[in-house]
Amino acid sequence: MVPLSQKHSGAYFTPDPVVSALVRWAVNDPTDRMLDPSCGDGRFLASHRNSVGIEQDARSAANAMERAPWALVHEGDFFTWASETSERFECAAGNPPFIRYQTFKGPVRARALGLCRGLGAEFNGLASSWAPFLVATAGLLKPGGRMAFVVPAEIGHAPYASPLLEYLVANFAMVQVVAVRGKLFPDLSEDCWLLYANGHGGQTDRIRFTAVDRFEPSKAKHPPSEGEDVLVTEWRQIWGRRLRPFVLPASVRALYARAAAHPKSLRFGAAAQIGIGYVSGANDFFHLKPSMAKKLGIPAELLHPTVRNGRALPAKQLTKSTLQQWHADDEPYMLLKLPKAPVADLPAKVRRYLDSEAGREAREAYKCRVREPWFSVPDVHKPDYFLSYMSGVSANLVRNSGGATCTNSVHGVRVRDAKAMQRVAEHWMGDFVALSREIEGHPLGGGMLKLEPREATRILVAADELAPELGGDALADAVTTMQRWRHYV
Structure with missing residues (x-):
């Protein structure tokens, strides 16, 4: 199998302090079975000895097996595996791939959205991959299960992220989003936040929102306690299902x-x-x-x-x-x-320009190729x-x-x-x-x-x-x- 490019696979590996903090919160007991739905090179798996990871990229899967030889690593498409497995987990942690909708397409996308639809989350055509990843992961948790993930800051404003949050508040007793202003990935232009959910099988009428300037690893087994509770009704009705305004003062x-x-x-x-x-x-x-x-x-x-x-x-x-x-x-x-007219009706000098080398190249461009006539904008x-x-x-x-x-x-x-x-x-x-x-x-x-x-x-x-x-x-x-x-x- 040809390894996927980093951009195509959405693979940007998580710094160790972030990995440790998320796993420390997600795992309550050494016997807890932990799932990482996109395990990359195995950093999350290496933090807990009772882990299962899924990875589509062969080279990364091999690295994960080497880094965490005790873990069970499946190489392949997560959504296929999730739709077929009977395994259930006490917890999940990881950094789902951020693949935008233009690349997240074809049978994989159809399978992902179909799986999420069966779980009660309906995503639109602009959804990036990470949001369906989290819904499908939540569907594999046992009652009372927990999950902790790195997520794009788009969770705070993107319309396609709202079905994820709607699903989480309807299926977990606690949901917390930690907005981090400082970059978790210094070499990545995309800002990343943290998502915690606890009590799978329950529900909540609020989202705990915490805004911090920078990520500071803690040995405590809980996410940051500061912040405020955002009522789901307020999030929907006043803020158009966006959390980003909550970085502002309440006044x-x-x-x-x-x-x-x-x-x-x-x-x-x-x-x-x-x-x-x-x-x-x-x-x-x-x-x-x-x-x-x-x-x-x-x-x-x-x-x-x-x-x-x-x-x-x-x-x-x-x-x-x-x-x-x-x-x-x-x-x-x-x-x-130029008007929508037969070429023959155009002035001779315009026709000469259309037939030039630049014109022949332009008419092969996608937007020109699919319109009639190609030269009429x-x-x-x-x-x-x-x-x-x-x-x-x-x-x-x-x-x-x-x-x-x-x-x-x-x-x-x-x-x-x-x-x-x-x-x-x-x-x-x-x-x-x-x-x-x-x-x-x-x-x-x-x-x-x-x-x-x-x-x-x-x-x-x-x-x-x-x-x-x-x-x-x-x-x-x-x-x-x-x-x-x-x-x-």
Whole structure:
């Protein structure tokens, strides 16, 4: 068997202090049978002599057998094994593979989701591998069983993580999530938290949430005791099944919740429609510099100014002067916008460009290959505003006074309520809206904040009646706290 790459297998081996802490909590007695559903090189198995591990990668499985010769190691797909085994365990611990949905596919994915569905957890098409791993593992525990796992910080905000947490609170007497700001894996851009669940077969109406700056190993047989109990109803109804807002002070969360419930507060989605821009399929071919367009003889009426990425956006307003500057700088800001027409109806010089070596290469790109005709870029609109898709210190909301369009690396905002949109624009740079962007968006590797269109529609403008409560430093400090948690410096 050819060994899987580290990225494909999701294998990032856990530091020994984290392994020891999780196993110490999960194992109550030396006779407890412990399961690691993705044992990698056997680090968790080596910490307890009564262990069973499953590992799909042959090389890692061999390493696990060498590291923990007393353990029983099965080489193969965990979900196949879990659906066939009759074994049950007192506890489980490990670091499930973090394989995103694009790679977690085919028969393995179908088997995983089917197994979870039978256990009562329904995952959507965007679920990464680690969440089904944990549900399937929980299904192999004996009554009263425990589990302790490293999990991606996405457990705090990703929609696909909510079926996991719903399953856990319905099947365990205690569920605790420990958010760790410092990186457990220094060489990995993905932040990782810790998950504890105890009392399999029970249920709970709360999630214990603990936020710590750094992981500090303890010899105690319990997770950190500090933190707060998050009622499941509050997690669902107020915070949209997200735990990430609970890194904020309770007073700030209470203010945000009041603003969200106030009838005169406003969500961005009530003011405008927000969506991604067009997908050209071959940016280098379809985005031309003025000098190249002139050289090729492309008619001006077939060229449209475009915002290629968020870095190109000015701070507040894109004007005709902005476009003139891009033109003077010979930036590739001109989109070749061709109609859905027979090739023969296009100007001769355009046909010559389409038949060039660059054109022949572009038409083989996936997005071009699957559309008809390949050279007509769909969904080209002139939005009223542009919104940064990813940002560092602040997402820009930029008025489109220049009549440009945009690629899918920028959001296009089309106004549907002018008065409401004016309110959004006026409050955009305030601390409350900045905090709302942090709460409704989610962190991305490298310290960036990402705003999907669905998340952007939830950005909140507080009612004017709450203005006296929005002063002071509390909101600005809260924004800084959220930025620190996504490692923006």
